[in-house]
Amino acid sequence: EVQLQESGPGLVKPSQSLSLTCSVTGYSITSNYWGWIRKFPGNKMEWMGYISYSGSTSYNPSLKSRISITRDTSKNQFFLQLNSVTTEDTATYYCARGPTRFAYWGQGTLVTVSS
Amino acid sequence: DIQMTQSPASLSASLEEIVTITCQASQDIGNWLAWYQQKPGKSPQLLIYGATSLADGVPSRFSGSRSGTQYSLKISRLQVEDIGIYYCQQASSAPNTFGAGTKLELK
Numbered sequence: 001e002v003q004l005q006e007s008g009p010g011l012v013k014p015s016q017s018l019s020l021t022c023s024v025t026g027y028s029i030t031s032n033y034w035g036w037i038r039k040f041p042g043n044k045m046e047w048m049g050y051i052s053y054s055g056s057t058s059y060n061p062s063l064k065s066r067i068s069i070t071r072d073t074s075k076n077q078f079f080l081q082l083n084s085v086t087t088e089d090t091a092t093y094y095c096a097r098g099p100t101r102f103a104y105w106g107q108g109t110l111v112t113v114s115s
Numbered sequence: 116d117i118q119m120t121q122s123p124a125s126l127s128a129s130l131e132e133i134v135t136i137t138c139q140a141s142q143d144i145g146n147w148l149a150w151y152q153q154k155p156g157k158s159p160q161l162l163i164y165g166a167t168s169l170a171d172g173v174p175s176r177f178s179g180s181r182s183g184t185q186y187s188l189k190i191s192r193l194q195v196e197d198i199g200i201y202y203c204q205q206a207s208s209a210p211n212t213f214g215a216g217t218k219l220e221l222k
Contacts, residue, residue: 043216043218044216045202046213047210047212058209100149100211101149101206102149102161102204103161103164103171106158107158108158
């Protein structure tokens with residue numbers, strides 16, 4: 001069974017970087033696409049980007065200058081880094097599998113940006 | 116970006132009632148449309164993909180349809196466990212975009 005689990009700090013200061021890890025079990029990240037989606041307070045959902053089976057990436061243009069998605073295939077993990085965060089980046093962050101439809105999700109991790 | 120206009124924003128319905136939620140795409144997205152259900156405290160669950168295909172393990176009371184650029188999710192007989200927030204998502208054109216969500220409550 002495919003399982004995803006996010007981990008990382010729950011509190012980040014403004015202007016700093018947000019870093020999250022998604023650990024995948026039951027499926028190799030060298031197959032398929034692996035991405036990040038966030039849900040803001042008030043329920044708005046935003047697709048952030050993905051890393052493919054080959055390591056190529058695609059990002060939401062609204063984040064392109066601040067976002068980086070990387071991976072460690074030896075650990076079957078992929079990572080999100082979001083730079084120069086503001087309070088508007090406060091959200092629940094999910095990792096998920098798929099480029100077009102998302103059948104597998106992590107449980108989500110709340111990240112609050114606050115001083 | 117393609118805009119997905121979802122309606123209604125909230126909906127109150129009785130058990131066994133038929134419920135319909137719609138999404139209007141700002142341009143042609145073909146059948147690149149998925150529906151998700153999110154229960155409180157849980158991750159979103161894929162219900163429908165390809166506009167009309169039922170995802171694995173999803174009860175048959177859920178169905179999806181398409182008319183041009185308007186997409187609908189129908190719950191044929193509302194059950195208690197169907198309460199939550201529903202989202203549509205288009206995957207025709209990057210970036211993927213979601214509707215604003217429909218909060219479904221029991222009357």
